[in-house]
Amino acid sequence: MAKQLEGPILPFLRLDDAVALPKFRQVQDQLRMAILRGHLRAGTRLPASRILAEELGLSRQTLVRVLENLKVEGYLEARQGAGTFVSAALPHQPSKTGWSEKLNNALDMPLPRLSRIGQLSRQVSADIGQFEHKPFLPNRPAIDRFPFALWRKCWNAVTRGGKVAAMGYGDLSGELVLRQRIAEYLALHRHDPCDPEQIVITPGGHAAFTLAAMALADPGDGILFEDPGPVTTSNLFRTLGLRLCLAGVDADGMDVAGATSRYPDARLAFVMPSRHHPLGVTLSLPRRLALLEWARANDAWIIEDDYDSEFRYDGAPLPSIRSIDGHDRVIYAGSFSKALYPGIRIGYLVLPPQLIGVFRNLSGLINRSVPVETQLVLADFIGGGHFASHLRRMRGLYAERREAFMEAGRTTLAGLARIDCSESGLNALAWLEKASEDHAVRRSVLDVGLQCYPLSDYTIATPRPGALILGYAGVPADRMKPYLLRLAEAIARA
Template sequence: MSRQSPSLAAVGITLDPAPGIAVSRHLYERIRDAILSGQLRPGLRLPSSRALAAELGVSRTTTVTAYERLRDEGYLDGRVGAGTTVALLQIPPAAAPVHQPPAVRRPPRLSAQGAALAGVRWRIRHAMDGPGSGPPAFPVGRPALDAFPAELWGKVVARRARRSAGSLLRYQHPAGYRPLREAIAAYAGMARAVRCTPEQVLVVGGAQAGLSLAARLLLDPGDDAWMENPGYYGARGAIIAAGATPVPVPVDEDGLDIAAGKALAPRARVAYVTPSHQFPLGVTMSLPRRLALLEWARTADAYVVEDDYDSEYRYVGDPLPSLQGLDGSGRVVYVGSFSKVLFPALRIGYLIVPDELVDAFAAGQRFAAAHVPALEQAALTDFIADGHFARHVRRMRALYAERGAALVQAARRELDGVLSVTPAHAGLHVIGWLPDGMDDGAAALRAAEHGVDVQPLSAHAQEPGRRPGLLLGHAATPEPDIVTGIQRLAAALTAAS
């Protein structure tokens, strides 16, 4: 039970410390906060340490310790014959720990670039654990961590640490661990028809790090960059962070509209595309559009950033060849990642850049804020060389196809007339189309309240106008939870209709 000092009762000084917090520290914090908030005004005389100890029912050592710390920090004055008084301080209003109501708070003062970055929304709300137990259903872009061979990965890392920890303690080449770059070049050539040498590969801290590096090296402040609309928020953020302007270019059933891009920003320096599986709509860029995009880049002296974020997961036919494999002019910067294939915390991605850009990108990587730890790079190299990576991709391709089919089947049964779910032939998510005029942002908020983590399609668009829809990830949600999640989503959507 808390005790209150009669001398300080008017300002509500109480002692009720949380477990593990020293009483002297708690008393110090309570008096300090009262001084900063103006409740204890400058010049006010406080009880002696002995009197205060008696009033609060604590040892005198406790009050002496608190007073001494407050005097040392300048909050109190203690003079012989004058007792202990609040120091004569000019306390700025911002120092007061009193929480202002949200309505009177001033917005933070940001740079123009900071304000623009803060406005890049990637989802309306992140659904935390909802009703029941376990993570929310349908997170977008998350792989099946329940199916990842974590024990095997741990053994690979431990073995690598034992065998070559000494050699991995030295500075590494800024482009990354050479054996991993060789493994990536071989894999991308075989699986994605990418044409490259290991020298063209740079290992980066995830796809986002690669996008940011490319934007900084290829764009000057004020430059225009074509951006798929709707499109990946991370690419838009990277363009803005480089000081450039993302120009929203419409996407149709054939992918990015090249003619519209030329009309909107004929002097653009970069075009960002996801040609194999457009995010978020899921369409594939047609061959005529691919050739037209490469021709534009060649004649305009521009570059194309190809984000091949989930090309491993195509459920009908073979994975489509990359745009980079068609490029004969050195105009494509290819971005790949292991985060969605293995696990997000790995944070290993890679860039494959044209020969003429290798030195510039290596220099840019040298001064980047983060580098991938060498042990993780070496362990991933072993994981690929031992065949574990290829086997994991094959297993996940089958698993994700099953989970995607289960989601579509459950949605058709539970959401008929409320949400029209389009089957996906690739990737880790499907799109559910809402009735015209419905607010997909509000629908996503209601879903979050029911423990369902979906993304509104509008959050990925720079310009309004497309039919409202929701993105539902199926990779990370086991089949039993898919049925439960669809039922929760149905409850959320029908309650508002």
Template sequence: MKYSGGALLSSIRLEHGADKNLNAQLYMAIRDVILSGGVKAGERLPASRTLANELGISRTTVINALDRLMAEGLLEARQGAGTYVSEAMNAERPAPGPTPQRTIADKEPRLSHTAHHFTKHFTPRNQLPTQARAFVTGLPSFDTFPMAQWSKLAAKHWRNDRNLVMGYGDPRGDPALRRAIASHVNASRGIQCDPDQIFITGGAQQAFQMIGAMLLNPGDRVWFENPGAIGAKNSLLSCGADLVPVDVDDEGISVADGLEKAPHFRMAFVTPSHQQPLSMVMSLRRRFALLQAVEEADAWVIEDDYDSEFYFGGQPLPTLKSVDTTGRVIYVGTFSKSLFPALRVGFILSPPSLVEMFERVSISSQSGIANSLQATIADFMDEGFFATHIRRMRQVYAERHEALITAARDKLDGLLDVRRTLSGLHTVGYLAEGLDEGEGARLLDEAGIAVSPFARYCLSPIDRQGFALGFGAVNPQEIGSGVARLAETLRTLQRNKSLR
């Protein structure tokens, strides 16, 4: 009986000691040969003993791989005659026709209007950071997190009833966590609210998408800080929003510029406690002007309070939510900066008028964050560990901020004007005139330094060039050495410019 031993054996390459076991490797190798037409329907495979001897593996490994292929219908066993490639392979694969001039893979997929709008205007976030280095943004300090306390609380909740640990969570959020958050924002941010107004989300970006999907129609105009937060920008674009780039000055978003560009707007997105990325704090006068404009336009405001806990510039200004008397502000918070980003837990604090709708949307479309994770965060807050951690990190970040300002003053004069900030994990540096932020960012990345050019955050170009500089993730010594490499690279950029 003719069989395909030569073709089959010559195509199989097994790697002993690889991450994928020999059983899986052999299964994939035979499967690929069959699907590619290397062995035809009706051809007999070598006996399992022959395959084992020729490949230098156990017969059990071969039998397991062949059994799996039979279960998938690619092989069939004939009583007393051996193992064959299934005859169904002929019936299921159409005969090749003439080569098409253009395949479906070559064509542009037809997208919805919203998806086309989104993909045309969104900003790629690239690889989100996972390791600390100077001057990465978006990462808190990992080395100072109280992991021992966190681990004990997490282990306690993993020992709970399996139905609770392994089942779906409440789409609105764990009641204990909602109570803990309501208590926290009342004590630390001056916001009076009921736990029923809190809705737990899979991070802040999911919160923005949920708000946009609920309140925006495609084409609705949304005031957006320019420059502004990339994740929020992409989330609102994905909902079909028409984002209006509104200028930012030393007091925050320019209400006058917003009214001139789009007096009939549906929503405004702001980061008043620590503007992303330019780092200023919105003045109280500007907050009241924004609330007045929102009320007159019958619009809504998303207040992204992403790192407000780390205010080290004296007494912080009140949140926009805390001075909102008309119920127009939707407050969004996250634990990505106050704890760590892998949690992917955020929350929406809804105005009373939207609570019922947020509840209906949550129950209808959310599956809930893991119960054990929410319970761990709730205990971490209720037992006082969260408040202690925030107080400690406020001091740590103030020290790291001061280390950056001191090193920049010593080494970056005439190259990069690094500004003080009052809160958060990042500040900004403005490049000397004539230096290009895009080229500078590329050279700095090659030197092992992470910076974020202003252009990445912009809906429309702005007059100044520079970088957002994170200081929260690395210690003062690493900040000092990072500034030295930053200065050296920018001097090279400056010399290259003068030679042109």
């Protein structure tokens, strides 16, 4: 008797060749939405990966990857010898009545007419990762060491008595006092003086990139982008219709010569010269100069993301590309997300003089203004010397935690992973010694109550060995070894 197919039929899974989103992401997103909307309820058994692969015309390895990712996210669970099921831990989905019914029915409805950006936004993810603050969560500063009392004093001083200046719409470029404080900080601590009029305040670094891309490039234009590189940023540029021109990354940073020769018509370059994320390397001076010359010769622009520049543990922070730009081709982007805390949502651009008016107007049309209260509080915080003091304390703290991480990591992870900890930033890489798939290892890491990101999530086209991105800045030095022993256990078990 022929073996019957087990598990539900999944007619809602539809693959669209016209969509740029990879097939595995299309399947993964549709399964996730089907679970959230109650099409697949808690405890439902899924077809075997082999059967799903045959039905969709994909490789079994692709479907295994989809199912593993959804297990990591908590939507699915494996039962020994029984198969893969929708997680029983999910809350009971309401019956299909009222608004829930509309949401469920929307899954099967034809898409409304969307703009080009709306269509492109469906093909990428805006997810910035797990929000659980478990040990080794990447990109997380030591929020518990933030001087909340000082910040509250600054806030009270700015808002006391309902001051009119803090309650209305703000300057389209950002509050002048904050721009003055940022200019002073850049001159003193980054050796990169500018006029406050060159600065435009944005709601975070990501908004700064958006503004630059919209002002300087049309859909279809090319942008040099490092591979691997930050996922949400590459997705942002793709959503805006830009063509990613991938540049390799080695010990000297972006391969400028290779990228510019392959893509001579690129309009923009996005680069993280102070500390590449996630590899942690810095862009060498010859390559900085080569990138500047390319921009000058081709009437192109460089978006410089000064990522983690504040936290360098061996010597002073490296000069920015903007500081050696003699032809006004660099748009410098900075933010306070790592230096203070991510939720502050204040970033800024330092612009060449000829772009100030365009960016100011465009920022006003898109953002109107960043919350004035927060701008004034930050200006007071910087002006009172608290920002510089906080950075100094955090550099010392992170240096101590980095040293503890490296010292304990070399012994606890011996034979399992090689620690790669750059001289700056908040993260380290653990290169897996065995030919392990880093998504599978991450699942094991989550199971033991820790956090990490797989390097493969940041890779666009260039294959690299498996590695885990680990954040050490949020972990106390005296807890580093116990957590690393738990990490070693998870890697060994994966």
